[in-house]
Amino acid sequence: MRTCHVVALSMLAGIVLGAVAIQGLHAQTKPPAYVVIAIRNVTDPDGLKAVMEKTAPGALAAAGGRYVIRTSDITSLNGTPPKRFVVIAFDSVEKAQAWHDSATQKEIDALRVKSTDSLSFMVEGMAN
Numbered sequence: 001m002r003t004c005h006v007v008a009l010s011m012l013a014g015i016v017l018g019a020v021a022i023q024g025l026h027a028q029t030k031p032p033a034y035v036v037i038a039i040r041n042v043t044d045p046d047g048l049k050a051v052m053e054k055t056a057p058g059a060l061a062a063a064g065g066r067y068v069i070r071t072s073d074i075t076s077l078n079g080t081p082p083k084r085f086v087v088i089a090f091d092s093v094e095k096a097q098a099w100h101d102s103a104t105q106k107e108i109d110a111l112r113v114k115s116t117d118s119l120s121f122m123v124e125g126m127a128n
Contacts, residue, residue, distance in 0.1 A: 031127040032089055033096040034068070039084040039118040047115025054108050063099035065090045082118075089125075096122050 042048050057067065069087040090096035099105055100122070112118055 029127050030092040032091060032125040033093040033122055034125055035065070035086075035088040035090070035096055035100070035120065035122050037084075037086040037088075037112075037118060037120040038082040039086075039112075039116045040080075040082050041117040042083060042115065043117060044115035047111055051108055051111045051115060054104075054111065059104060060088065060099070063090075063102065063105075064095040065099055093122065093124055 039048075060066065065088045067086070068089045069085060071086075072084045074081040074083075074085055088096075090099065100109075109120070112120075
């Protein structure tokens, strides 16, 4: 009977330690970050075309980002929708900020600002 108790207590201790370890791993997970770009109006179509040509998914992937939304097919539910809408996901705010601070992205942002009435911002998502 004693052996059964020892085995049961050992199993219980293992379960508790495993639960604590998993909870610790979840606590260490950084929440994702999202960069949102809403183009309300295009003031220079050629300039916007230059932005689109310079914006390469490969360069974005190298910075750790991926497109979640990249469309001009927008249905308004309330108010005037933007002409184009982009959401880019990153694993962390730090990766999103590093991408935004890169020389290539600064050049693309300058072209976007010159050729559109738009806004961009970063939000932190929820950790899973």
